[in-house]
Amino acid sequence: MIEISEEVKSALDKKESIVALESTIITHGLPYPKNIEAAHLMESAVRKEGAIPAIVALLEGRIKVGLTHPELENLVSKESEKVQVSSLSWALKKKLSGGTTVSATIEIAHRVGIPVMATGGIGGVHRGAELTFDISQDLTSMARIPICIVSSGAKAILDLPRTLELLETLGITVLGYRTPTFPAFYTGNSGLKIPMVGSPEEVAEIMFLNWRVLQLERAILVGNRPPEESELPDFYVEELIKKALQAAEKLQIKGKELTPFLLSYLEKSSGGRTVETNIALAQANAKLGAKIAKAYTRIRVETPKI
Ligand code: PSU
Numbered sequence: 001m002i003e004i005s006e007e008v009k010s011a012l013d014k015k016e017s018i019v020a021l022e023s024t025i026i027t028h029g030l031p032y033p034k035n036i037e038a039a040h041l042m043e044s045a046v047r048k049e050g051a052i053p054a055i056v057a058l059l060e061g062r063i064k065v066g067l068t069h070p071e072l073e074n075l076v077s078k079e080s081e082k083v084q085v086s087s088l089s090w091a092l093k094k095k096l097s098g099g100t101t102v103s104a105t106i107e108i109a110h111r112v113g114i115p116v117m118a119t120g121g122i123g124g125v126h127r128g129a130e131l132t133f134d135i136s137q138d139l140t141s142m143a144r145i146p147i148c149i150v151s152s153g154a155k156a157i158l159d160l161p162r163t164l165e166l167l168e169t170l171g172i173t174v175l176g177y178r179t180p181t182f183p184a185f186y187t188g189n190s191g192l193k194i195p196m197v198g199s200p201e202e203v204a205e206i207m208f209l210n211w212r213v214l215q216l217e218r219a220i221l222v223g224n225r226p227p228e229e230s231e232l233p234d235f236y237v238e239e240l241i242k243k244a245l246q247a248a249e250k251l252q253i254k255g256k257e258l259t260p261f262l263l264s265y266l267e268k269s270s271g272g273r274t275v276e277t278n279i280a281l282a283q284a285n286a287k288l289g290a291k292i293a294k295a296y297t298r299i300r301v302e303t304p305k306i
């Protein structure tokens with residue numbers, strides 16, 4: 001069912017380092033044509049570190065790992081679905097095209113043997129989830145898929161303290177990359193303390209310990225602060241988020257439409273500033289993902305038996 005591009009296939013055969021990239025950020029998270037630019041920037045960030053990028057997406061009912069540039073153009077040029085793991089089989093049956101969320105992407109990437117995925121910010125517990133029960137499938141997939149996810153924490157539109165609590169409940173290892181607190185997507189510091197690591201090698205060793213030694217079948221989340229120069233002031237972001245949430249409530253936006261609606265509202269109300277930050281951090285996460293993938297490849301080569 002999974003079609004792997006020639007480049008990614010050859011990288012898998014040669015045991016080279018690969019970074020999976022989710023595609024809902026492209027189809028639903030960022031506006032056209034910035035979304036294509038962002039995809040290219042993420043891919044080149046991975047390549048610059050000497051790893052191979054693999055955008056995962058659905059094209060006319062086929063699961064693709066490693067979109068070619070014409071396929072990427074094809075994906076963004078038409079109506080596309082937001083495909084979570086729960087709607088994957090339905091989307092395949094209906095021969096749809098769509099962006100795969102973190103949840104669907106990690107299930108696919110893990111199946112083909114890619115140990116690292118990068119995105120902007122994972123989904124999590126929405127604000128007001130005690131009433132709506134809106135909690136992202138990203139978390140439940142992370143609780144069962146052993147893959148390293150590099151992100152700038154969870155998206156700021158969410159309830160970050162509750163998201164972190166749920167990550168803990170699910171037994172997901174959360175690490176701050178050179179930071180002692182959970183990043184808050186558009187800003188670097190949520191004030192929520194997490195364990196810190198200092199290098200890609202250290203992350204790779206923890207991946208090895210979790211999966212190969214302790215046999216824990218769960219994701220590892222590496223929180224990477226957004227680049228300092230692209231951070232937005234937190235009071236400014238918070239004001240915009242409150243307005244976005246009010247608008248969503250008024251328009252009765254729910255379920256999987258909520259996150260894309262909020263992100264697009266923030267883009268418009270900030271005059272595009274949130275999109276610039278989102279692209280900058282996604283690029284930085286792709287770069288760190290590549291460094292981690294390379295460090296993990298080195299460990300795997302050094303200990304071939306395990
Ligand atoms: N990171 C971004 N922008 C995005 C996403 C991540 O910078 O749009 C996407 C991912 O695909 C993630 C999804 O899985 O948002 C979460 O959606 P939801 O809250 O509906 O689970």
Ligand code: MN
Nearest residue numbers: 134135136255
């Ligand atoms: Mn949801």
